[in-house]
Amino acid sequence: MEYHGHHLELPLQHSPLKPVQKPRPPFYFGAPSGAPAALRRIGERADGWLPACLVPDYVDAETVPAQRALIDKFASAAGRDPSLLDTVMRVNVAEGTPSGRVADAIKSLSAETGIEHFMVESMSLPHVDAVLELVAELLMLVGRG
Numbered sequence: 001m002e003y004h005g006h007h008l009e010l011p012l013q014h015s016p017l018k019p020v021q022k023p024r025p026p027f028y029f030g031a032p033s034g035a036p037a038a039l040r041r042i043g044e045r046a047d048g049w050l051p052a053c054l055v056p057d058y059v060d061a062e063t064v065p066a067q068r069a070l071i072d073k074f075a076s077a078a079g080r081d082p083s084l085l086d087t088v089m090r091v092n093v094a095e096g097t098p099s100g101r102v103a104d105a106i107k108s109l110s111a112e113t114g115i116e117h118f119m120v121e122s123m124s125l126p127h128v129d130a131v132l133e134l135v136a137e138l139l140m141l142v143g144r145g
Helices: 036-045 063-077 099-113 128-142
Strands: 052-055 086-093 117-121
Touching (some): 052 099, 063 099, 086 099, 099 117, 117 128
Parallel strands (some): 086 117
16 A cells, blocks of 8 residues: 555555455445345345344344345355355444343344344443443353353
8 A cells, every 4th residue: 555645645555464264354244224235235245144233222033034034045046055144143232221131132132033143232331341341241141152
C-alpha cells in the first residue's frame, strides 16, 4: 500500500503476515431484515450466517429455521453443501438485562432452532470487569461444552 496526498504521505508498505487459514479466514454474513436477497448472498457466498437477537426485546426463534431453510436452498442451487455453512447467533444484550434472562434466551434459542454457537455482544457494558462477570455468569448458567 502506498499513498501520496496533499496533507499525508504514506511510503510503500509491505506486511509479510498472512492469514493462518487457507485459503482465507471464514466470512460470516448477517441478514438483519431477513430479506431473501441477503439470505441468497449467504447461501451463495458466505462461510456462515450471523442471525441476531436483542435480549430481552427481540428473541424470535420462529423465523430463524425458515430463514436457514432459504439459505440452504440457495446454497444447494449454487452447488454448495449447506451443511458446511455455520450459524452463529449474535446475542445483543440491552443494558441492565439480568444474566439469567440472557442465559434463558440462549438456551431456548438453542433448543428451538438447533443453533449451537452463540456470540454475546457486550458493548453495552460499562467496563471490562462487567464483561468478565457476565461471561462467568453465562458459562455457569448455560453450562460449558
